[in-house]
Structure formats: C-alpha cells, structure tokens
Amino acid sequence: MLDIRNQIVRRSPEEMLNQLKNFHLDLKFSVGIWYFSPSGSRFREAMSEPKSIEERLDIIASLKDYGVSALEAHYPNEINEDNMDLYKKFSRDTGIRILTVIPNLFFQKQWEFSSLASPIEEVRKKAIERLKISLQLNKELNTDFAIIWHGGDGYENPFGIDFMAMRDRFAYGIAEAMDQVPGVRVAIEPKPYEPRGRIIYGTTAEGILVAQKVERALRNEENRRILEEGHSLVGLNPEVGHVLMAYEDLPYAFSLAMEYGKLMHTHWNSQPLGNYDQDLNVGVISPEQAEAALYVLKMHGYRGYFGIDINPERMPVDVAVKNNIDALRSMNARIEELDHEAILEAVNKPDQYRGLVEAILIRARAPKSISLPLISFIKK
Numbered sequence: 001m002l003d004i005r006n007q008i009v010r011r012s013p014e015e016m017l018n019q020l021k022n023f024h025l026d027l028k029f030s031v032g033i034w035y036f037s038p039s040g041s042r043f044r045e046a047m048s049e050p051k052s053i054e055e056r057l058d059i060i061a062s063l064k065d066y067g068v069s070a071l072e073a074h075y076p077n078e079i080n081e082d083n084m085d086l087y088k089k090f091s092r093d094t095g096i097r098i099l100t101v102i103p104n105l106f107f108q109k110q111w112e113f114s115s116l117a118s119p120i121e122e123v124r125k126k127a128i129e130r131l132k133i134s135l136q137l138n139k140e141l142n143t144d145f146a147i148i149w150h151g152g153d154g155y156e157n158p159f160g161i162d163f164m165a166m167r168d169r170f171a172y173g174i175a176e177a178m179d180q181v182p183g184v185r186v187a188i189e190p191k192p193y194e195p196r197g198r199i200i201y202g203t204t205a206e207g208i209l210v211a212q213k214v215e216r217a218l219r220n221e222e223n224r225r226i227l228e229e230g231h232s233l234v235g236l237n238p239e240v241g242h243v244l245m246a247y248e249d250l251p252y253a254f255s256l257a258m259e260y261g262k263l264m265h266t267h268w269n270s271q272p273l274g275n276y277d278q279d280l281n282v283g284v285i286s287p288e289q290a291e292a293a294l295y296v297l298k299m300h301g302y303r304g305y306f307g308i309d310i311n312p313e314r315m316p317v318d319v320a321v322k323n324n325i326d327a328l329r330s331m332n333a334r335i336e337e338l339d340h341e342a343i344l345e346a347v348n349k350p351d352q353y354r355g356l357v358e359a360i361l362i363r364a365r366a367p368k369s370i371s372l373p374l375i376s377f378i379k380k
Helices: 013-022 053-062 084-094 121-141 163-180 204-217 221-228 240-245 250-259 287-299 317-336 340-348 356-365
Strands: 029-032 068-075 097-103 146-148 186-188 234-236 266-268 306-308
Touching (some): 013 287, 013 340, 053 317, 068 084, 068 121, 121 146, 121 163, 186 204, 204 250, 240 250, 240 266, 240 287, 250 287, 287 317, 306 317, 340 356
Parallel strands (some): 068 097, 097 146, 186 234, 266 306
C-alpha cells in the first residue's frame, strides 16, 4: 500500500522551500484501455473500426518506451474472470502493471435508476456484488486501488427525493463490499453531471465527505487496523475535466484532497469550465490550471500515477497519448525551473511583491527568442 500520509504535512515557509527544491514529481503514466477502441455517440458513429482487447493491449505495449507504465480497465466489459490470464501475461511480458480494476456501474440499463444508490434493493445488491468482485480482482492483481466512477448514481428531478437515504445507500454499499474484501483501497472519482442530470457526491469536497463516511462505516478488523495506523482506505481520483465541469479551481481541488491525505490518483485531460465532458488532451485548454496543479502536487509530495483519461477522436490514440505525456513533461519541466524562493517570498509577503508571481510565470512561458527585462519589486 502506497503510503500517502505525508500529504497532510503542514510546512513552514522554510520547510516548503526545501520541499520545492528537493522533491521532484515522478511522472509515472497510466492509460485507460477504454479509449484505445473508438466509440460512437448519440450524434455520430464511431470514426474507425472497434478493436479487440488484444489489439488494444498491443498498442499499449508499444507505448512502454514512451513512458506508459500502468493500465486501467473496467470490470466486466474490459477485464473479467475469463481474460485475467491475458492481462497477467501482458504485465509479465511488458512490465506494464494493472493499476486499477474499475467496477462498471454506469453503462448497463440495469443501472437506469442508479447503482449503489438505487432505491430498488435488487439493483443495489447487484451493484454491491459487482463492486465486491472488482475488489477481489484488484486484490488478486495487487493493484493500488479500485476507482469508483458512479456516473449513473444521481437524479434529474429533485422533488421528493430523500437525499440523505440516497447518500446513505451509496456510502454504506461501498463499506459493505470493502468489509467483504478487506485491505483494498477505493478511489472515488467525483463528477457533477453527465450522464445523470446531477450525480451525487459530484465535487471534490463532497468526495472527501463520502470518503470519510465510508471509512467510519468500515467494521472489518483489517480495515480498522489500517485506518488506525493513519492510512486512508477511501480517497479520491479527481479528473481534471470533472473538476472544471463543476467550476472548481484545479490546484485548489487537488490541495483539498491532499489536506485530508486522500489524493490516491489523478486523471488528466483538459476541459472548458462547465460544458459537457470533453476529455481533451492535456493543455489544449487552460494549461495554466494544469501547471498550477502540478506545482501543488510538488508542494505536498504527490507520489501517485498520472492517469491519462482522454477521448482521442480525431487523431490516432498512440499519438494522443504521446502528446499528453509530452505536455505533462513540458509543464513539469517549466515548474521545476521556477525561482521557488522568489515565489514563496511573493506569496507570503504579497504587500511587498505585487505582481511578482505573474512576472515570473510570464518569463517562464516566454520563448527563448525574447529577452524580457527584470522588474524591480518594492514595498508599496
């Protein structure tokens, strides 16, 4: 189990400067097997022929030398009991590990009225059972966590809904499955809407609340022991696009999850504020948000993977993955070269260094062909 307890550490300005100078993000990249085969939408057909699991794995294997070191897949449509040996062989042959097995709780018609939060007890039991099996596969594959993206759990018409009961069913369903398969972490991925009009626990703060609620409900001795040692068993996997769909500030959202020691994973893409879920490549929109988020991760010692979660509709998937890796590496290189001492001085003494952070970032993003003069900053 990756120890993420360091995320909650508070640092003085001097300690933070030491952290920024000496801690370097390890850019380990994971990919989701789902976007390696094209899919259509309600507006248009798929733009190329679908690919088998074997064909997708072959493409992913070809990306290892470019930096892909882990794989994510949904149960049961992408990974299941019948093809586990295929995935195990893939990992042995390539060294690319299975990072997470994700229960698919959103696609099938049986989740029409929610899955874990469903008021229909028979449906809810099926969702808990699917989560339990997914946790068992995660345990067998020695993954880092099971992501739960609960896109089908929510509502459109709020009138008359017992929201407390809905949230209880969701949280306690997760706890029930986790107590049956102890010792496996869960990373919840909030999203405010789509496909439901309103998805429950859809923002970063709500994700932290449900993570704490599930942990309080755990009863298995092994789970209780892990929690008593200060580890999180339920955390978050914020996705850049989902955070921005909710009009959240990305670095603030990441730091909020880390404040509670619950940032288990990150999913990267880009997205306009609000709007539908676009899954654009990293940096296509709002690259400054991504850079600020990377800086927050550096400040608080993030050691997890950087999951690429995209929808590469108009370019080959291998090209898209490489572009995302290149974008994150470029952004990280930029923040590594910043004058950390000057930034902290400006942040902690804003009355004395008005405009300094902005000036530093302008110069960091300027092409080498231009030489911008230094600015004198004085107390106003």
